[in-house]
Amino acid sequence: MPEYLLRQRSDKVISEKTQRLCAKVLFWSFVSQLLFTIIKRLLVATPYGTIIAAILAFPYLALQIVELLATREIRLNKPITLAYIVAITLYIISYCTGLPLEKFIFYMPQTLYGLTLLYITYNIKNLNILYDEFSNHSYLIALISIFIIFVDRNINAYNMHFSYILSIALYFDTVNFFKKKQIKYICLVLLEIGLILIYGSRGPVLCYAIFLMLYILLGNKRIFPKVALSTLIAIASFNIDKILGTIESLVSKTSMNSRTINLLLQDASHDSGRSMIAENCWQLINEHAGTGLGIAGQFKYMEEYPHNFFLDMFLHWGIIIGSVLSIYVLSIIIRAYIQGKTNERTLLLIFICYGFIVLFFSGTYLTFDGFFILLGLVYNIRNKKRKSR
Numbered sequence: 001m002p003e004y005l006l007r008q009r010s011d012k013v014i015s016e017k018t019q020r021l022c023a024k025v026l027f028w029s030f031v032s033q034l035l036f037t038i039i040k041r042l043l044v045a046t047p048y049g050t051i052i053a054a055i056l057a058f059p060y061l062a063l064q065i066v067e068l069l070a071t072r073e074i075r076l077n078k079p080i081t082l083a084y085i086v087a088i089t090l091y092i093i094s095y096c097t098g099l100p101l102e103k104f105i106f107y108m109p110q111t112l113y114g115l116t117l118l119y120i121t122y123n124i125k126n127l128n129i130l131y132d133e134f135s136n137h138s139y140l141i142a143l144i145s146i147f148i149i150f151v152d153r154n155i156n157a158y159n160m161h162f163s164y165i166l167s168i169a170l171y172f173d174t175v176n177f178f179k180k181k182q183i184k185y186i187c188l189v190l191l192e193i194g195l196i197l198i199y200g201s202r203g204p205v206l207c208y209a210i211f212l213m214l215y216i217l218l219g220n221k222r223i224f225p226k227v228a229l230s231t232l233i234a235i236a237s238f239n240i241d242k243i244l245g246t247i248e249s250l251v252s253k254t255s256m257n258s259r260t261i262n263l264l265l266q267d268a269s270h271d272s273g274r275s276m277i278a279e280n281c282w283q284l285i286n287e288h289a290g291t292g293l294g295i296a297g298q299f300k301y302m303e304e305y306p307h308n309f310f311l312d313m314f315l316h317w318g319i320i321i322g323s324v325l326s327i328y329v330l331s332i333i334i335r336a337y338i339q340g341k342t343n344e345r346t347l348l349l350i351f352i353c354y355g356f357i358v359l360f361f362s363g364t365y366l367t368f369d370g371f372f373i374l375l376g377l378v379y380n381i382r383n384k385k386r387k388s389r
Contacts, residue, residue, distance in 0.1 A: 010021070018073045019124045023133035025064045026120060026373065032061040034144055034165045041159065068120075080119045087111050089297040107296045107366055114372035118165035121376025125384070127339035131343040134172050140171035142188050148199050163200020166192055168370075170208055173349040175215070203362040211353040218349070254258075274361070277304050281311045285319065294364045296366060309359040312366075329375075336378040339385045348377055 038059035043049030068074055076084075091108040095101070126128045145166045148159070151371025170192040177185035196204050280302055285294065295302060298315045306312050313322035333356065337348050365371045 006094045006264050014123055015071075016126065016129070018071045019126055019129050020133070020188055021064065021068050021071065022074065022120045022124045023130040025068055025324065026130065027063070027137060028061045028064055029117065029369065030168055031141060032058045032166055034162070037165065038144070038147055038151055039164045041148070041162075045243050065211055074120065074123055080115070083119075084112055087295075088113060089385050091170060094294035094297055094300075097294060097297075099294070099296055100299055103296055103299040107213050110367040111151055111295075114367065114369055116370040117369055118376040118379075121373050122380050122383075124380065127347060127377070127380065133178060134168070138169040138172035138176070139188060141166060142173070142192055145192070145195050146168075148195065149157065160203070160362070162202040163196045163204045164354070166200065166249050167208060168205040168350075168354060170353065171211060172195070172205075174208075174212065175350075176216070182373075191354060200260050201362070204356055206361070207353045207358050210357055211349065212351070215346075215351055218345075225238065261362055277302075277307060278311065281306045281308075281315060285311070285314045289319045292316050292322065298345070306360055309356070309365060311357070332378050332382065333374070336381040340381045344377070344381055348374070348381070351377060 036053050039056050040050055040053040043052055047054065053131060066224065091099070091104060091111070095104045121130070145162070148162060170189060173185050173192065176182070177189060193205075193208075225377050234340040257386075261297075281298065284298060284301055293315050298305065306315060310326055316322065321326045333348070333352060337345055337352075340348055351370055351374040354371075355368060355374040359368060359371060360364055
């Protein structure tokens, strides 16, 4: 959504109660997805299991959205309506030029949902409210995640969506540990890392490692944590074989055979076919360098999405426009981080790792909720900085 459109409503004061409700909706969007993922896994052999899982997982979130709309402070005004119309139009054009119907039905609603999350995030003028909502209740995501142990006995079939949702709690619990130094947070962090390693994918592990380094290097003014982190990384690098050997020994004793752990132990660089997908994408990019293929246009020629933000941009919009849009996104994220205050920077760093860095090896910006929330944070911070001048 263009930033100048969002600013058209910046003069309207939104009550703190409504802002807290916005934050609650965002938090429960993650909790509801987690519940849906676990219930769907439980009902995998049940007829209409997906529909039943949705009915059981999303009612509370739906009630929160209805309550939010009832305030009449957050509603479908001209800017967000225009954003929806533009998105729908782009999808219709893409469909008329060859986008398969099933991809059209799958992707367009998720993009519209993402725009909604962006707009809700933008309207939380006091971002401390959003930070507190996630920070104070992240344990709930961890506790719900424990049920995966009883639901998902087949740990060879990894659950990527589950691990990404759980990683949100991991980020906030890590920050809580560094700030509050309480044992309960390190216990939650270890639990969350363990569940991600056993039942999840490698992506959240990599994003978390990047977050941990950036948070310590950028978020701590003291020199000791930075030196300590550098020392630990050096020690780990020189002893990586021993560390992996110890993990393998522990895993074998528990009779586990997790896909993620196996890939980390055997060949952490295994790309699960991404290099071949990238080759196909570059071929399409070269063939449509000027105009691109349109939104989600790669599905006119292939079944997979690129697993890379830049390739996504080049495929959809062509090299020139795609490059401009990519540079724009990078620049506003960096500028917002520089302009943000302490908790705002922490939020940005979390959603940079959760919603943007992840797009360079998994997911697509068209459907990943964290990317839209990140943009909402960015526009929010930039607008406050502009008004303060």
